[in-house]
Amino acid sequence: MSAVxxxxxxxxxxxxxxxxxxxxRRIAWLPVVLTTVALLYVALALxxxxxxxxxxxxxxxxxxxxxSIADPDAWSAIRLTLTAAAIAVPANLVFGVTAAWxxxxxxxxxxxxxxxxxxxxxxxxxxxxxLVYVLMFGLQGWFGxxxxxxxxxxxxxxxxxxxxxxxxxxxxxARELIPLMQAQGREEEEAAVVLGASGxxxxxxxxxxxxxxxxxxxxxxCNARAMGEFGAVSVVSGHIRGTTNTLPLHVEIxxxxxxxxxxxxxxxxxxxxxxxxxxxxTVVERRYLKSQRR
Numbered sequence: 001m002s003a004v005x006x007x008x009x010x011x012x013x014x015x016x017x018x019x020x021x022x023x024x025r026r027i028a029w030l031p032v033v034l035t036t037v038a039l040l041y042v043a044l045a046l047x048x049x050x051x052x053x054x055x056x057x058x059x060x061x062x063x064x065x066x067x068s069i070a071d072p073d074a075w076s077a078i079r080l081t082l083t084a085a086a087i088a089v090p091a092n093l094v095f096g097v098t099a100a101w102x103x104x105x106x107x108x109x110x111x112x113x114x115x116x117x118x119x120x121x122x123x124x125x126x127x128x129x130x131l132v133y134v135l136m137f138g139l140q141g142w143f144g145x146x147x148x149x150x151x152x153x154x155x156x157x158x159x160x161x162x163x164x165x166x167x168x169x170x171x172x173x174a175r176e177l178i179p180l181m182q183a184q185g186r187e188e189e190e191a192a193v194v195l196g197a198s199g200x201x202x203x204x205x206x207x208x209x210x211x212x213x214x215x216x217x218x219x220x221x222c223n224a225r226a227m228g229e230f231g232a233v234s235v236v237s238g239h240i241r242g243t244t245n246t247l248p249l250h251v252e253i254x255x256x257x258x259x260x261x262x263x264x265x266x267x268x269x270x271x272x273x274x275x276x277x278x279x280x281x282t283v284v285e286r287r288y289l290k291s292q293r294r
Contacts, residue, residue, distance in 0.1 A: 053271045056264035068262035069269070076242045077250035078269070080161065084233075084246065085226040088165040092222050096173025097215070101207060104181030105189055115178075118171050129167050130235025133160055156238030161246065164232035169225045176218030180211050213288035217281065224277040228270055 058065050068074065099118060103111060121129065135141050137154040147154060154160045188210070192202045208215070230248040237244040245253065247266060254263035 057268040060261045065265045068265035073242045077245045077247045081247040084165045088226045092170045099174045100177035126231030130232035160236035169222045172222040173218035180214040
C-alpha cells in the first residue's frame with residue numbers, strides 16, 4: 001500500500017525535470033531566431049546599401065573615382081563641409097559643457113525650460129529650422145533689409161550654413177553630459193569648493209576629468225551630424241555651385257544630373273566618415289567601460 005502511494009511522489013521530480021528540459025530546448029532556439037532576424041535586417045538595411053555605395057563609386061574605375069573627388073566643385077563642397085563642422089562643433093562643445101554643468105550641478109529658475117529648449121532641435125524638422133533662418137535673415141525677413149543695407153549676407157552664404165549646422169547639432173554634447181553629470185552628483189564639486197577651489201578650478205580639475213569620455217562621445221556624434229546635415233543646410237544655402245554647396249548637397253546635384261558615378265564617389269566620402277565615426281565611437285565606449293571597472 002505504501003509503495004503504491006510513494007510511486008507518484010517519486011515520479012513527480014522526474015516529470016518536472018523532463019518538462020523543464022523540453023522548455024529549455026524550446027527557449028534555446030529563441031536567441032538563434034532573434035539573432036538571425038536582427039542580422040538579416042542589418043544586412044538589408046545597412047550593410048548592402050553601404051556596400052552598394054562603394055561598388056557604384058568605383059564602377060568606372062579608380063581614375064574616374066579620384067577625378068570626381070578632385071573636381072573643383074567637389075573640393076569646394078568638402079572645404080565648406082569641414083568649415084561648417086569646424087565652427088559648429090567647438091561652439092556646441094562650449095555650450096554643451098556650460099549647459100550640462102548648470103543643469104546638473106545647480107538649481108535655478110527656468111531649469112526645465114532650458115532642458116526643453118535643448119531638446120528642441122530633436123523635435124523640429126531640420127527643414128523647418130532652415131525656414132526659420134530664412135524668415136529672420138532673408139531679404140524679406142525681419143532683419144533682411146538692415147542686413148542688405150550693411151552688405152551683410154547670411155542666407156545663401158556661409159554664415160547661414162554655419163548657423164543652420166549649429167542649430168541642428170547643439171543638443172548632442174549637452175544631452176550626453178547632462179545625465180552623466182547628474183549621476184555623478186555634486187559631492188566632489190562641493191568638496192573642492194570647501195577646500196578653496198574656484199569655479200574654474202572645480203570645472204577643469206574635478207568636473208571635466210570625470211566626464212571626459214562622455215564629452216568625447218558627444219563631440220563625435222556632433223561632428224558626424226554636422227558633416228552629414230542636409231535639410232536645414234539645403235534651405236539656407238541656395239545651392240550655389242562651388243560656393244554654398246556642402247558635400248551632401250553636392251551629391252544631390254550630381255545625382256539629379258545623372259552623373260551617378262561622381263555622385264557615389266562623393267557619397268563614399270560621407271560613408272567613410274560614418275565608418276570612421278563608428279570605429280572611434282566603439283573605441284571610446286570600450287575605454288569608458290574599462291575606466292568604470294577600475
